[in-house]
Amino acid sequence: MRWAGVLAALTLLFTAPVPALAEEEQGAPVTVPALTDWTPASGSYTYGRSARLVADDATERRVADTLADDLRDAGHGTVPVVPDGARTGDIVIDVQPSRTSLGTEGYELRAGKRLSVTAATETGAFHGTRTILQLLAQGDRVPAGRTVDVPRYKERGVGVCACYIHVSMPWLENLVREMAYHKLNQLLLELKVKSDAHPEANTWGYYTKDEIRRLVALGKRYHVEIIPEINSPGHMDPWIENRPDLQLTDSDGNKQPSRLDITRPEAFAYYTSLIDEYAQVFPATSWHMGADEYMLGSDFAKYPQILKYAQDRYGPDATPQDAFIDFVNRVHAYAAGNGKKLRIWNDGLTGANTVPVAAGTTVEHWLNVATKPSRLRAQGYPLMNAAYALYLVRGGFHSDTKGLYDQSWDPRSFEGEKLVSAGGITGAKISLWPDNGRGETENEVAVALWPALRHIAQATWGAPHPDATYAGFTARATAVGHAPGWRDLTRVPVADGSYTFRASGRTFAAEVERTADGYVTVRTADGCLEVRGGRLTLNVPLQPGVEAAPQTCDPANTLQRWQLEPASGGYRLVNAITRMTVTVTEDGRLVQYPPDQRAPAVWQLA
Structure with missing residues (x-):
């Protein structure tokens, strides 16, 4: 496990946005992530009361409807959505599938007498509207010009362990809105959903299915895919606390309440039944099984039944690690059979196995172990950078965002190795962990989260160092402010x-x-x-x-x-x-x- 002072930091965090740095200094309007190829033109666009959103078909209208709601929430008034006939002052949403060079998430923005966003997909057009919102957050005037803005990495994420310490829904909703505002697209969420199939597992820390449905619906509207995780076969104590029959037993007869007994068919059936139940509320295309720290603080030698299982299945040269990989691969096959790709952490891939991990499994690399990122990439596994350097541990380690920015950190920089090229790297994420659950409150975690979130957004979408100094980058982040609909959770409804x-x-x-x-x-x-x-x-x-x-x-x-x-x-x-x-x-x-x-x-x- 892993997660993320105070009065001064909170004061800075919740103050109103300040004006952006001068356009002459920036070379482009100020956004996060920064625009990299801005071509200026003469004149400007001015947002006024007569502005309309022009959207012709159903896809464009969905984007325009969301933008209209966000403009209202941002204090820009009620803007009508109309089908055609763009005029001066309007904002035009244009989805053209033939614009394949923009990819699935890129867009073109033109500013002149009107603002226009062109994309090949709905998601690309949506990202363009986030840029519009950030520009209007700094004033009603946008300098004339053009940009083509396409992300460098496919996966741009935040991971949250709400698996032991409950995280409030308003906090998570704020996170989804902030992620979308900064063009992050993947929330990896380790949590417990209240189970109908296994009521014995419903110790506290859970979310109701209706709560998850609402959060997933928000993510869908804001183009943030929410990928669930139940960490297994280690860290299963939230699920098997009341199931000693599924707990791994050591050679002294001691039950291990955090470890699933991977040799028992009942354990696999239990875990896959949870996958099935999660599928009722998570339509994500991936399933995260964690698969980290299974033998944390112990070793396979204390569990001879694991070696026996491996040898019975794979022959006399098999290792206990093969039984672990076997469990991972069986989950992979089950997830694939249900249309989902598997994701795991990297630390279980110690190289002590003779059985390979199933092809296509995304490996999220957080720890420097024997099997290096370059080897995983050479073996063809999709590789996500989830480096410990990007962690926010509640009451513990906080990512040094300034240091990472000053080093021009990018997703090629893994723990223990920096790769020359970005090939095979899906992207990167920051991770929040609750190791000392009472070490910080949610609002305190937010202080460290928002700068780290903006940094990972910049490093995964565009160039990692758009401003000469970190102070310049933080000024950029302050200029765009918070996402429309973001709630200040530090407000107290009664006076002292x-x-x-x-x-x-x-x-x-x-x-x-x-x-x-x-x-x-x-x-x-x-x-x-x-x-x-x-x-x-x-x-x-x-x-x-x-x-x-x-x-x-x-x-x-x-x-x-x-x-x-x-x-x-x-x-x-x-x-x-x-x-x-x-x-x-x-x-x-x-x-x-x-x-x-x-x-x-x-x-x-x-």
Whole structure:
């Protein structure tokens, strides 16, 4: 596992956009990713109240309808979508499949008396509208000129492990919008979907299927493919905590709750049934099985049944690693049979196997191990750069975005090796991991995420170093601002002060005070309200039913931070880390539960 201070950084993050650097200095209008081939012309385009969006067919109209909504959300008013007859001041969406040189995601933008976006596909036209939004974020005037803007890499992504520590849906929705705004196209999401087939697996951390459907629909509208991951055969503890029959057993008889027993047919059937259930809500063309760190902190020698399985299947020269690769390949075949391509992490490919990984498996390279990126590429595997240098670990390592920018980092630079050419490299992604779940709140994670997101967008779409200095690049990012529809999640709906909380027959008095990262502390006469108790996972009490009670106040204790979530008739109390809501028991205790398990208390504040 892997994831991603404070007041000053948050202040910078949430301030309004500042004007872009002068066009004369930039050579092109300011965007992220930067435009690389801008050809200026005389004059300019001016966006005004009479502007219309011109779109002739259904494909163009979908792009125009989304742009119209985003223009409204960005404060540019209501813009009608009309079928033809472009005039001065209009914005024209033009999808021409014959423009094959633009590829599936590129576009041509022309600015003059009107703005026009031309692309070969709907996705390309959509990307062109993101450029229009960024230009209009800096003012109503766009200098006249032309650009042809085509991405260098096919996969431009963000990975999020929402697999142990729950990540709120508004936060994920913000992420999808920001990704699309910066032309990133792939969200790789490790998470648990609440299972109908396996209710024994529904320990907290899950998302309901309806929540996922809404997120996937947002991704579809914004051309961000959301690819799910259930990490297996390691890191399976969220799924097999209550299934000891599927847990790998060592030679001393000890169960390993995070490791699936790859020698048991029941384990494979269980895992593939989860793939089937995920397919109900994820229409993605890929399936990510993780396949990392299976023997983390141990070795195959403690599990003689794995070697026996490998030798029984592949002969006396087989290695335990062959049993691991066999499991990967069986998942590959199952996914392919359902129209999905397989993705795995690279660290399980140690070279100790005699059985090769199935052709076509995308390898996401994050760790420097014996099998180097150049060898994987020579073997023909699609290779994505998911380098540790791009990680944001919650409460731990944060990617040095400035250092990467100053080095002109690009997706050819893997951990342990830099490749000469980009051939065979699908792209790159940044990754967020929750290793110390209480180390940072979601809002604190966002501080480090947005600069890293803009950097990976630049490095995967265009030239890695468009500005002479990192300060110049951050000024570029500040100029374009946040995506339309992005929500400031640091806003607190009540003022600091003394309140009486009333709900479900329980009343208590408390001081409410906003924290630097946009939550509140709830200070009673006995201390600050905190979730404490039960078994810890990643240093967090993630079990439903754990009590919230006053403890000694500690400003650094993130478990004492709460979100006041508006609800009909009052507010719900949501813990900033566990993301569970407070409910009131019959004996008046405050306990945390997922909102779909117990109705949250709605607090009236007086």
